[in-house]
Amino acid sequence: METASEDVLVSRSARGDEQAFGVLVERYKGMLYSxxxxxxxxxxxxxxAAQESFIKAWAALPGFKGESKFSSWLYRxxxxxxxxxxxKRKPEVELDEAMGVPVEGPVQEFRNRDIQATIQEEVSKLxxxxxxALTLYHFNGLSYEEIAKLTHKPMGTIKAHIHxxxxxxxxxxxxxxxxxxxxxxxxx
Amino acid sequence: MxxxxxxxxxxxxxxxxxxGAGCELLRSRLQDYVxxxxxxxxxxxxxxxxxxxxxxxxxxxxxxAVVSTLDHQPVLDPQPGFSEKVMRxxxxxxxxxxxxxxxxxxxxxxxxAVWLFRTPLERGIAGLLGRYVPVSxxxxxxxxxxxxxxxxxxxxxxxxVTAGGAVFCWRAYLRx
Numbered sequence: 120m121e122t123a124s125e126d127v128l129v130s131r132s133a134r135g136d137e138q139a140f141g142v143l144v145e146r147y148k149g150m151l152y153s154x155x156x157x158x159x160x161x162x163x164x165x166x167x168a169a170q171e172s173f174i175k176a177w178a179a180l181p182g183f184k185g186e187s188k189f190s191s192w193l194y195r196x197x198x199x200x201x202x203x204x205x206x207k208r209k210p211e212v213e214l215d216e217a218m219g220v221p222v223e224g225p226v227q228e229f230r231n232r233d234i235q236a237t238i239q240e241e242v243s244k245l246x247x248x249x250x251x252a253l254t255l256y257h258f259n260g261l262s263y264e265e266i267a268k269l270t271h272k273p274m275g276t277i278k279a280h281i282h283x284x285x286x287x288x289x290x291x292x293x294x295x296x297x298x299x300x301x302x303x304x305x306x307x
Numbered sequence: 308m309x310x311x312x313x314x315x316x317x318x319x320x321x322x323x324x325x326x327g328a329g330c331e332l333l334r335s336r337l338q339d340y341v342x343x344x345x346x347x348x349x350x351x352x353x354x355x356x357x358x359x360x361x362x363x364x365x366x367x368x369x370x371x372a373v374v375s376t377l378d379h380q381p382v383l384d385p386q387p388g389f390s391e392k393v394m395r396x397x398x399x400x401x402x403x404x405x406x407x408x409x410x411x412x413x414x415x416x417x418x419x420a421v422w423l424f425r426t427p428l429e430r431g432i433a434g435l436l437g438r439y440v441p442v443s444x445x446x447x448x449x450x451x452x453x454x455x456x457x458x459x460x461x462x463x464x465x466x467x468v469t470a471g472g473a474v475f476c477w478r479a480y481l482r483x
Contacts, residue, residue: 144393148384148389152389153381166389170389170393239380257374258380285370285373288373292372292373293369298365
């Protein structure tokens, strides 16, 4: 069963085969949890959102016609679950507001893996829409078109969100790490 | 999709302008360059500019670090027991699914049916033997020997039907 193709597993799950759905859960739990963790930030809430997404997927599977990839369909469910949770939680932070948070000066010692940590930390400070677009594009590997369809936003808006978010990250990385440190790490 | 005319106008702007204006135009397309979404013509102009502009090289290195880090974000694992929690929370669906386990359920059902109808089955088999076996054997009314033969035939038939049912279930299961 573990080696069965995705189409077979989806088809069996749609007819109520829990064993087949269990294999799909195993295959996608990392992706779905990572996605919800990046969107929700809080690990506990992220796990709840991922779990809810799987339960919604199970209930909706008999209606899944295979018009899109199963993974894209699952990401859409997860995205909608996370966004509806986020809307319940707090007012949206604007990008300019997020940019306004002062940072400490460049660090003295810096290692390559710290770039990852710094960027992750800065991504978590971005407004929800920007973080979502960035996560769907870079982590889930969706195209601008797919993200626009999934989020019900114009493609231009999605592209603008991703571009502005990257520009902010670049600025923050430079502010926090300093060019001299970065140069050493990147070109060592 | 970007319009070709606009792209061309932008490219000519890059070519004609001095380094300051050229840098500004190039930096507005820097992300497309890093993510390889830039058209080949624009990319060539970008490459030519990069050779002589240290500031744009600097910008490019920074943006490459950002994009590369975003592209290689690790997959995070939920707490152990997550999958079990999900499976326990699933609402039960009342949908019939072929599974090999169904074939196991057939065996006791069949054995029960054979036991219930053993007398008519034995008589029927004995009658069929008497009618179609081309040897003139006069079967006694119901000796221990003939009862044993009939029982063995019933069991054999039962096993055949069970095996057939199992094969059907397995094939239906594998086909789906």
